[in-house]
Amino acid sequence: MKLFFYAQRLSKSIDTSKYFGLIGMSFGGIVATEIAKKFNPKFTILISSAETKHELRSIYRWFGKLNVIRIFPKFCFNMPRPIAYYVFGAKNKNLLKNILDDADMYFTKWAVNQISRWNNEDRINNCYKIGGTNDKLIPQKNSKNITFIKNGTHFMIVDKSDDVSLWLNKCFLKEID
Secondary structure, X not given: OOHHHHHHHHHXXXXXXXXXXXXXXXXXXXXXXXXXXXXXXXXXXXXXXXXXXXXXXXXXXXXXXXXXXXXXXXXXXXXXXXXXXXXXXXXXXXXXXXXXXXXXXXXXXXXXXXXXXXXXXXXXXOEEEEEEOOOOOOOOOOOOOEEEEOXXXXXXXXXXXXXXXXXXXXXXXXXXX
């Protein structure tokens, strides 16, 4: 199943006849971007994510062009925990361990493959983005219209939750006005 169809399936539960917004983190932000392109929500908030393929690391796109992710076995997507703690930048290692222990490796492999093959170049309306200055998974070097959390990592939604919450409140206040 391609990302577009996955986003369409998820969007079926959205009542688009009423005011709505989207929030997505990491892969969820990419899914939110795909949904926003079709339904034009009041706002879309991306946390530690990307709005276009150009905001992703070039190595991801390279893997996608070569279509090599499909040959890796699922267990390759279950990172050794010390590497995961480093890559995600997690201070709350126990929570990340629990999240990774509960992850479905079939879905993880599928999601990584979708990210690597994602071709979106379209920016979306009313998009607010927040990224960490130390995000190793989706660094925000090519991003536009983004707010940075100093020393934020990919796991900043947990480890820097006060900063992320403050920023989210400011976004919501802008949308309410």
